[in-house]
Amino acid sequence: MTMIIFLVAAGDGAGCTVTGANLVYRQALRGEDACYADFDLGVRGAGEVFGVSSAAHGTTEAGLHSYLQGACRDPHRVDVWQESDRWSPRKRPRRAGQLILVPGDQDGQEPAAIDGHAVQRLLRRWDDEFGLCVVHPGPGLSPSLEALLAAAVPHRILVAHRWTRRDLEATARFVARMDPGVVRFVRCAVFTPESAELTGLTGAQLAWIDERDRELHALAARLGMGQGRVAGVIPVDPVLRWRAQLITDDDVQATKVANEATVEAVEKLLTTALSDDRWNRL
Amino acid sequence: MRMQPRRRLLEIWEDVAAACFADGTWRWPEGPDGERDSICDAYQLLTLLYPACELASFRLDSPDQAADDVLEALRPLGDGIEVAKLLLRLMADYLRTHTDDGEPVFTGPSRLSAGDHKLTDEQRRADLTEAFALSVTLTLDIIGFVRVFRASVTREEIRREIRDLEILASTRLSAAMVGLLRSFNVEVFEPQSSRGALLARTVNQTGASDRLILDQLQQALREVRARLRDLTIGSGSSVDLDNPNLLFECGWSWGVIRGAPTVVAAGSIPVSQRRGVADTPLIHASATVIPAVLDLLSPRTRVLGLLDDEQQRLASALQLRMEATCTYWETVALFGDGPWPLEDTPWRMPGGVESESASLAVFQMAMRGLRFRRDRESAFDRVVGILEELALTARITKRPGAGDPATALHVPGFPVALPGSDELGPPLVSHASPFAPALLQRVIVMDALMQGTGAGQRMQRLADRIWTHLEARRIAEGPGQGLWDDARTVFAAAPAPSGPPSWAFTFDVVALLVTAAATTDERPPPDPQLVSHARALLREADHMLEQELMLGLALRGRRPLLGTIEARLRRAREIHDSRPAAAIGLVNSALTELDALLAAREWE
Numbered sequence: 052m053t054m055i056i057f058l059v060a061a062g063d064g065a066g067c068t069v070t071g072a073n074l075v076y077r078q079a080l081r082g083e084d085a086c087y088a089d090f091d092l093g094v095r096g097a098g099e100v101f102g103v104s105s106a107a108h109g110t111t112e113a114g115l116h117s118y119l120q121g122a123c124r125d126p127h128r129v130d131v132w133q134e135s136d137r138w139s140p141r142k143r144p145r146r147a148g149q150l151i152l153v154p155g156d157q158d159g160q161e162p163a164a165i166d167g168h169a170v171q172r173l174l175r176r177w178d179d180e181f182g183l184c185v186v187h188p189g190p191g192l193s194p195s196l197e198a199l200l201a202a203a204v205p206h207r208i209l210v211a212h213r214w215t216r217r218d219l220e221a222t223a224r225f226v227a228r229m230d231p232g233v234v235r236f237v238r239c240a241v242f243t244p245e246s247a248e249l250t251g252l253t254g255a256q257l258a259w260i261d262e263r264d265r266e267l268h269a270l271a272a273r274l275g276m277g278q279g280r281v282a283g284v285i286p287v288d289p290v291l292r293w294r295a296q297l298i299t300d301d302d303v304q305a306t307k308v309a310n311e312a313t314v315e316a317v318e319k320l321l322t323t324a325l326s327d328d329r330w331n332r333l
Numbered sequence: 334m335r336m337q338p339r340r341r342l343l344e345i346w347e348d349v350a351a352a353c354f355a356d357g358t359w360r361w362p363e364g365p366d367g368e369r370d371s372i373c374d375a376y377q378l379l380t381l382l383y384p385a386c387e388l389a390s391f392r393l394d395s396p397d398q399a400a401d402d403v404l405e406a407l408r409p410l411g412d413g414i415e416v417a418k419l420l421l422r423l424m425a426d427y428l429r430t431h432t433d434d435g436e437p438v439f440t441g442p443s444r445l446s447a448g449d450h451k452l453t454d455e456q457r458r459a460d461l462t463e464a465f466a467l468s469v470t471l472t473l474d475i476i477g478f479v480r481v482f483r484a485s486v487t488r489e490e491i492r493r494e495i496r497d498l499e500i501l502a503s504t505r506l507s508a509a510m511v512g513l514l515r516s517f518n519v520e521v522f523e524p525q526s527s528r529g530a531l532l533a534r535t536v537n538q539t540g541a542s543d544r545l546i547l548d549q550l551q552q553a554l555r556e557v558r559a560r561l562r563d564l565t566i567g568s569g570s571s572v573d574l575d576n577p578n579l580l581f582e583c584g585w586s587w588g589v590i591r592g593a594p595t596v597v598a599a600g601s602i603p604v605s606q607r608r609g610v611a612d613t614p615l616i617h618a619s620a621t622v623i624p625a626v627l628d629l630l631s632p633r634t635r636v637l638g639l640l641d642d643e644q645q646r647l648a649s650a651l652q653l654r655m656e657a658t659c660t661y662w663e664t665v666a667l668f669g670d671g672p673w674p675l676e677d678t679p680w681r682m683p684g685g686v687e688s689e690s691a692s693l694a695v696f697q698m699a700m701r702g703l704r705f706r707r708d709r710e711s712a713f714d715r716v717v718g719i720l721e722e723l724a725l726t727a728r729i730t731k732r733p734g735a736g737d738p739a740t741a742l743h744v745p746g747f748p749v750a751l752p753g754s755d756e757l758g759p760p761l762v763s764h765a766s767p768f769a770p771a772l773l774q775r776v777i778v779m780d781a782l783m784q785g786t787g788a789g790q791r792m793q794r795l796a797d798r799i800w801t802h803l804e805a806r807r808i809a810e811g812p813g814q815g816l817w818d819d820a821r822t823v824f825a826a827a828p829a830p831s832g833p834p835s836w837a838f839t840f841d842v843v844a845l846l847v848t849a850a851a852t853t854d855e856r857p858p859p860d861p862q863l864v865s866h867a868r869a870l871l872r873e874a875d876h877m878l879e880q881e882l883m884l885g886l887a888l889r890g891r892r893p894l895l896g897t898i899e900a901r902l903r904r905a906r907e908i909h910d911s912r913p914a915a916a917i918g919l920v921n922s923a924l925t926e927l928d929a930l931l932a933a934r935e936w937e
Contacts, residue, residue: 231487272397272485278414279396279485332414333396333486 053178054325055206057199058187061225065211065218066239069295070285071185072100073317074324076131076297079150081321083182086128088153088173090188090195092116092162095155097187100295102137103129109157116159119169126153126173137297148182165198174204183325191225200229207324208234209282214241214267223274231275235282235330237320242287279333283320288313336800338850342384342391343406345843348815349380350409352834359423362833364443371431372441375467376836378427379474380843382420386474386633387847393417394481417482421494424475428501436605437505439464439512444837445761446748453758460607462585462618463763465512466625472506473628476639503641510629510647511606513622514567515593517654519583520613521572528683529580532665535681539671546669551577553664560657566650568593584614584658585622587751587763598643610753616682617749617765619658620694623701624844626655659701666699675699676715678722689727690747690765692719693772700775704782713788720776721795727768729802730795733824740824742768767818769806770841773799777845781852785860803842808834817842863913870920871909874902877927898923 058071068091075085089097092115098106109116112127131150132143177184188195199206208229212222226234242249242260249257271277285291290298290309298317302309323329353360362373385393390400396413410416431438439460442452479495479502486492522528524547533543536550561583564570568590574581589609596606629648634640640648666675680691696719703709703716724730728739741747746764754761776796783789808819813834820827878898901923909916 268397272395277395277397277485278412279487331488333418333488333491 053182053184055174055178055184055186055204056324057196057206057208058185058211059196059208059225060190060211061218061221062190065190065213066285066291066295067187067190067211068097068100069291070209070211070237070239070317070320071187072097072297074321075183075185076150077314077317077321078183079148080144082146082148084149084151084180086149086151086153086177086181086184088115088177088184088186089155090115090186090199091190091193092119092155092159092195093189093193095157095159097152098129098154100297101129101131101152102135102296103131103152104136105129105134106152106154106157109159110154111157114154114156114159116156116162118173119162119165121166121169125176128153137299151181161194165194167198167201170198171202171204174199174202174206178204183321206233207330209237209320209324210234211237211239214238216267216270219267219270219274219276223276231280232331235280235323236276237282238284240287240292241284246287248287282323282330283316285316285320286310286312336796336846336849338846338853339390342388342843342846342850343402344815345839345846346381346384346403346406348813349377349839350407352813352816353377354410359419359426361426362836368442369430370441370443371439372461372464372467373443373836374427374431375464375471376840378423379467379471380836380840382424382471382474382478383840383843384847384850385420386477388850390850392481393420394478395485397485417485418491420478421482421491421498424478424502425494425498427471428475428498428505432501432505437468437508439468439509444763445751445754446764447759447761450759452761455757456754456761459588459754459757460512460609461588461763462513462516462611463587463621465509465516466622468505468509469513469625470628472502472509473634473639475502476506477633477637480637480639503644506640507644507647509625510644510651511567511596511598512589513585513625513651514596514647514654515589515606515609516587516611516618517567517569517583517585518590518612518614519561519569519572519574519581521574521576521579521581524578524580528582531681531683531685532580532582535674535677536665536668538669538674538677547580550665550668551580553668554581554661557583557657557661557664560653560660564650564653566596566598566647567654569654570594582614583654583661584616584619586611586613586615587618587749587754591753596647598647610756611751612753613683615749615751616662616680616691616694616698617747617763620697621766623655623659623698626651659698662695662698663700663702666695673715673719676719676722678719678726684750688747689723689742690768692723693768693775694765696720696723696775697771700779703779709782710786713783713786716779717783717788717791717795720772720779721791723772724795724799727772728824729769729772730798736826737824740820740826743824744818744820744827767835767838767841769799769803770838770845773803774841774845774848777849777852859911859913863917864910867905867909867913867916867920870917870924871902871905874905874920874924874927877924877931878902881927881930894926898926 058067060067071087075087078085087097089095095109098104098108106129110127110129113123115126117123118126129152131152132147186199188199210222210226212218222236249260288298288310290296290302291313298309298314303311303314361369362377364370384391391403393399393403393413393416396417399413404413404416407416410419440458441461441464442457444461444463445452445456447456476499479499483492483495486495524533533547537543537546558574558581561569562574569583588611589607591610591612593609628634629640630652667673675692675695678692679687679689680695681687682691700716703712706712721730726739727742728737733739746767748762749765751761751763773796776792776799780789780792780796783792802823805822806818806820808814808816808830816834817838818835819830821829878895881895901919905916905919905923
């Protein structure tokens with residue numbers, strides 16, 4: 052099964068890039084070819100998350116910007132297994148699939164208009180080539196998101212948001228005009244009252260958080276973002292929080308800087324994104 | 334109370350999940366030949382569904398509001414959505430399995446016993462009152478569950494399934510109510526008959542002449558008699574109650590009454606209503622019906638609008654019968670100015686059998702009206718006395734001797750003979766619902782009424798002791814671990830549990846925990862004396878604070894201290910009406926600090 056996923060958020064800082072990077076990383080570990088396309092043409096931070104310093108803020112070769120302006124036939128691809136500085140991803144695990152990053156140009160300006168046909172061609176090619184392709188446009192209803200939606204290539208949309216009242220409300224407005232059948236939500240950086248991170252808080256603080264958490268659940272249900280439409284819940288994790296990057300098995304098992312629960316959450320999100328049955332739960 | 338119902342319920346849910354669910358499939362209780370039984374299945378399903386529908390903090394019908402510890406307990410069944418979907422599947426399975434040719438069936442051969450003989454096919458297929466009653470509770474829970482769950486569902490095939498389920502459940506509910514209306518009876522007898530003599534002996538606790546006592550009883554029963562004359566639909570309506578010299582008893586029997594008329598009604602009522610062979614009212618049967626009728630009348634049923642118009646009509650017909658029955662037993666069991674007949678345990682039943690189990694069944698019906706009695710406060714001590722006595726003679730609060738006859742009361746339970754069943758084969762008995770959970774259920778209900786009294790404290794002690802007894806009877810290991818019933822640790826003579834856990838027993842424990850949890854959820858009304866005490870303390874504290882504030886100059890730099898004191902008093906003022914004791918705590922700590930300031934000033 053192949054799948055194109057638009058990973059979007061209503062605003063900055065929801066955790067799209069790091070979630071998306073970990074999704075394709077996990078898919079590659081499963082032995083499938085996976086690709087991450089950085090359509091966030093204004094910011095270009097994906098290289099850093101993958102630990103590819105040569106493309107930390109876009110590539111010096113002809114990237115997505117060049118492609119969309121017609122300057123090249125195919126945007127430059129970074130083979131993460133080869134080029135990542137982090138030693139563990141570079142040691143490509145046996146039987147892993149390809150792990151490709153398609154970055155923007157290092158000095159590319161956000162194009163004023165995007166050629167819809169060019170976007171469509173690109174998406175179709177990726178659809179043929181990769182088991183999973185995560186495309187991340189800029190925050191909100193950016194021109195790149197509009198172009199992606201207009202390309203009429205079958206896709207699913209994962210909407211990342213933080214677990215706060217403000218984010219829930221903004222996200223509900225953001226998705227209002229999208230087809231609900233293809234939209235699912237990813238709750239990112241979620242504190243739950245039983246999180247290990249919350250040990251050490253006073254009883255009053257925990258009671259307060261517990262009550263607020265309950266309110267958020269009720270609000271989410273009211274806004275049409277309840278459990279039935281949640282594709283994944285990514286807990287707060289030190290590695291994601293302090294240095295947005297791939298969580299490798301070594302991070303969890305050897306150095307233990309990351310939580311196993313985070314990896315499990317990403318795995319679960321990946322399974323949901325790729326399966327019809329888990330996507331349409333209720 | 335030390336019972337901690339919420340924690341216990343979660344433990345039981347964990348054990349239920351472990352006992353019933355493996356490799357993605359649910360294991361229904363099965364008879365020796367793999368047959369399913371509408372009563373056993375209902376008890377099993379209700380161990381999950383009943384708390385989920387009765388207690389807000391256990392709800393499973395909207396995945397967004399399921400509590401985390403609840404989902405944790407059910408983890409093997411999946412997450413919130415999977416649990417809800419599994420429940421849907423189980424409900425559908427139940428409703429379709431126990432339907433024959435489009436008509437609901439209410440059989441329960443596993444609840445019947447013919448001694449050394451085998452049940453005949455006709456007996457196996459007999460509709461039972463217990464099944465009617467249980468189906469009322471179950472279908473109300475199902476309809477309520479899917480009504481709420483529907484709101485979270487968008488997938489068309491699930492929505493369709495929910496619609497089908499609701500229709501099936503509603504049909505079964507109507508059929509169960511019709512069944513209950515057709516298994517009610519009024520039996521009339523002469524004062525000189527053996528029944529009459531027994532009744533006279535029961536109510537006559539003062540040694541007065543039987544004739545006098547019976548006259549007084551007839552007087553007291555006038556109202557019940559008048560109500561029973563008003564019965565229109567169902568069985569028990571054709572009995573001649575006009576002869577004031579005849580005595581009577583009313584209530585439900587074990588199945589449909591012989592010659593019960595068909596209930597004619599519009600709408601979803603099933604057409605064929607099977608003929609019955611049951612006859613006399615049985616106190617044990619009536620006691621099982623009461624909770625079902627109460628479920629029909631509950632606020633939840635009203636608020637969610639679970640009944641259609643026709644069902645409303647049937648429900649009020651059932652309410653009339655339930656109230657008449659409870660009033661009848663209240664009149665008989667609490668008769669006279671001397672000791673209550675009910676205090677004279679064990680209760681004597683027609684045929685000369687007497688049992689603690691019968692006392693408990695009568696107690697349940699007779700005490701329904703206790704909260705409305707004017708003399709209830711003075712009755713509390715006697716009520717506690719009866720329950721303590723029952724716990725004692727049933728060997729729950731007293732060590733049973735070797736081969737103690739009380740063992741049979743618990744395992745397999747008191748045998749209730751089912752008159753009329755011999756028309757279909759060998760005479761049958763049905764074992765009364767488990768004694769210890771039924772007793773604790775009564776204790777919890779009464780305890781809620783007696784809060785804050787000396788009798789209430791005795792009740793809580795008794796509740797703790799019965800709970801300890803029940804805990805000891807959980808299955809320690811093997812299939813059904815953590816569930817019930819393995820009585821060997823308590824009664825040496827009890828047999829080892831055979832096969833799967835007893836779902837009837839387990840459900841009774843769940844039901845009593847639900848009652849206990851519901852009463853702890855209700856905050857006890859604040860003691861008015863405590864409220865006025867809090868007010869008085871607040872007045873003095875406010876005054877002292879004013880004084881300290883007025884001496885502002887001297888207190889420069891100490892504002893933060895006064896700030897905390899002020900905040901505490903503000904909070905105390907907000908809550909002193911609803912939680913006076915907590916308010917007093919706050920005021921006290923504020924007073925201590927204020928007084929420290931004042932004492933320092935007064936120090937020479």
